[in-house]
Amino acid sequence: MLYMSRKNPQPRSYRIVGPQARVDERETPHPRVQRGELGERLRLWRLQRAGNDPFRRIFGGGGAEADPKNCLQSIMAKVPEGKVNPNPLPVDDPVKMAKDIKEVARFLGATVVGITYLDQAYVYSHRARGIESMGQKAGETIDLPHRYAICMGFASDYKKFLSNNSPISDADYGLGNNHTIPTTFMLAAYIREMGYPARAHHYGRGEVNHMPLAVNAGLGELGRHGMLIHEEYGSRLHLATVTTDLPLAVDKPVDIGVEEVCKYCMKCARTCPSHSISFGGKEVHNGVERYRINVDTCYKYRPASRGEWHNCVICVSTCCYNKPNTWWHTLATKSIKWTPIPLRAFVIVPLLWLDDLIWGKRPWQHMKWLSYDNKPKPMVCTIPGCQAKHKNLIHKRLHDPVPETRAAG
Ligand code: B12
Numbered sequence: 001m002l003y004m005s006r007k008n009p010q011p012r013s014y015r016i017v018g019p020q021a022r023v024d025e026r027e028t029p030h031p032r033v034q035r036g037e038l039g040e041r042l043r044l045w046r047l048q049r050a051g052n053d054p055f056r057r058i059f060g061g062g063g064a065e066a067d068p069k070n071c072l073q074s075i076m077a078k079v080p081e082g083k084v085n086p087n088p089l090p091v092d093d094p095v096k097m098a099k100d101i102k103e104v105a106r107f108l109g110a111t112v113v114g115i116t117y118l119d120q121a122y123v124y125s126h127r128a129r130g131i132e133s134m135g136q137k138a139g140e141t142i143d144l145p146h147r148y149a150i151c152m153g154f155a156s157d158y159k160k161f162l163s164n165n166s167p168i169s170d171a172d173y174g175l176g177n178n179h180t181i182p183t184t185f186m187l188a189a190y191i192r193e194m195g196y197p198a199r200a201h202h203y204g205r206g207e208v209n210h211m212p213l214a215v216n217a218g219l220g221e222l223g224r225h226g227m228l229i230h231e232e233y234g235s236r237l238h239l240a241t242v243t244t245d246l247p248l249a250v251d252k253p254v255d256i257g258v259e260e261v262c263k264y265c266m267k268c269a270r271t272c273p274s275h276s277i278s279f280g281g282k283e284v285h286n287g288v289e290r291y292r293i294n295v296d297t298c299y300k301y302r303p304a305s306r307g308e309w310h311n312c313v314i315c316v317s318t319c320c321y322n323k324p325n326t327w328w329h330t331l332a333t334k335s336i337k338w339t340p341i342p343l344r345a346f347v348i349v350p351l352l353w354l355d356d357l358i359w360g361k362r363p364w365q366h367m368k369w370l371s372y373d374n375k376p377k378p379m380v381c382t383i384p385g386c387q388a389k390h391k392n393l394i395h396k397r398l399h400d401p402v403p404e405t406r407a408a409g
């Protein structure tokens with residue numbers, strides 16, 4: 001079925017240009033990799049990626065090797081949904097209710113919250129996995145008739161991400177994913193106890209594409225690297241959603257200047273080790289004009305970690321919006337936002353110059369934590385007798401926008 005999104009004002013970081021088809025979860029990257037459609041090497045990597053790292057094993061990056069009983073994601077995916085209280089609390093003022101629900105979401109652990117209508121275009125059409133306890137079967141159609149989406153972001157640790165890519169950034173990424181689980185679970189349960197249906201969509205299980213909902217809910221804008229950028233936290237926000245019928249006032253999409261910054265910056269495209277982020281413009285896909293990454297090459301880069309890490313977060317840490325929460329970061333982002341659109345380039349270009357000068361063209365920090373140390377390790381060559389010191393695991397090369405040079409680099 002095709003959907004034409006009309007309910008919200010058009011955000012600046014994307015444009016609806018035609019009808020959108022609901023995405024079949026079975027055709028999204030993880031199930032495709034699991035079926036071997038992106039090659040046997042990647043399929044095996046996904047199955048055997050746990051290694052011995054206890055963080056990776058508890059945070060759900062365990063593949064077939066880790067014990068699911070030690071993993072919150074596996075446990076929570078199976079917990080059935082509670083009943084809706086048959087005596088609903090009357091809601092006279094959806095504006096006040098929205099304010100209260102945001103406060104509850106923050107109290108329960110979310111860093112930022114916004115509310116939008118649940119656009120059916122962003123509900124998966126069919127589920128990839130069956131969950132017996134929920135009475136759900138793999139391959140069946142998804143019916144999620146809720147009216148609202150409460151969109152939440154959970155901030156990762158700025159410093160730990162700067163160790164990218166390493167077991168330290170990986171542990172923090174895994175923790176962020178897991179933070180989404182209890183908060184959405186408790187918020188959905190809280191709303192059901194108020195007498196309204198509600199469902200948690202978190203890292204353990206979910207039926208929605210969080211990103212477009214979060215953009216519509218005003219959490220941020222879509223960047224060149226294909227992710228949501230929040231004014232304060234950049235892209236180091238894990239996203240999660242609670243869908244519900246509780247009457248709520250909705251938020252509006254925001255303009256924080258990402259549209260102009262991404263035109264000049266391109267830092268993520270220069271630093272992406274797999275060349276998955278385009279130096280070019282937006283493209284039209286499924287009725288939406290937006291920046292889009294090469295998903296296959298991004299995914300195929302993961303086994304390059306040789307077991308050191310799981311999730312590449314280079315584009316998250318590199319993004320010039322990814323800064324600690326300080327007065328000078330607020331000053332920089334506000335000055336872009338408050339400058340009239342035609343004049344923004346005059347603010348952005350000097351700020352980007354400063355960004356490269358102070359933070360480096362490829363932000364990275366040497367870090368030690370527990371027994372982890374992200375110091376580049378020399379690659380051990382398996383050719384008998386070879387004495388050469390090969391390249392290390394830390395990718396620091398910058399790419400050039402010219403395609404010929406990129407291919408050579
Ligand atoms: C599969 C998946 C991946 C795959 C494929 C990514 C992709 N683009 O599809 C791989 C393994 C490559 C991947 C990588 C990463 N991912 Co990922 N991924 C997902 C997952 C589980 C499903 C996405 C999906 O359904 N894709 C299939 C179709 C829909 O993809 P698509 O057409 O290319 O559309 C993408 C975007 O354009 C956008 N989108 C789709 N339609 C529309 C419409 C509009 C209007 C807008 C604005 C956007 C939009 O959503 C899609 C997801 O990126 C989501 C969680 C979720 N349920 O949303 C997380 C998610 C998108 N990933 C996330 C992150 C953080 C990452 C990584 C940094 C970490 C990592 N290494 O795993 C990298 C970043 C890569 C990048 N630059 O985008 C976050 C993004 C957070 C944010 N601030 O935006 C999410 C939301 C997980 C979460 N709960 O926080 N991921």
Ligand code: SF4
Pocket residue numbers: 271272273274275276277293297298299301312313314315316
């Ligand atoms: S996650 Fe890594 S490989 Fe994928 S787009 Fe970002 S920087 Fe590139």
Ligand code: SF4
Pocket residue numbers: 223224225226261262263265266267268269318319320321
């Ligand atoms: S690094 Fe620059 S170009 Fe890439 S998403 Fe962030 S602001 Fe946009």
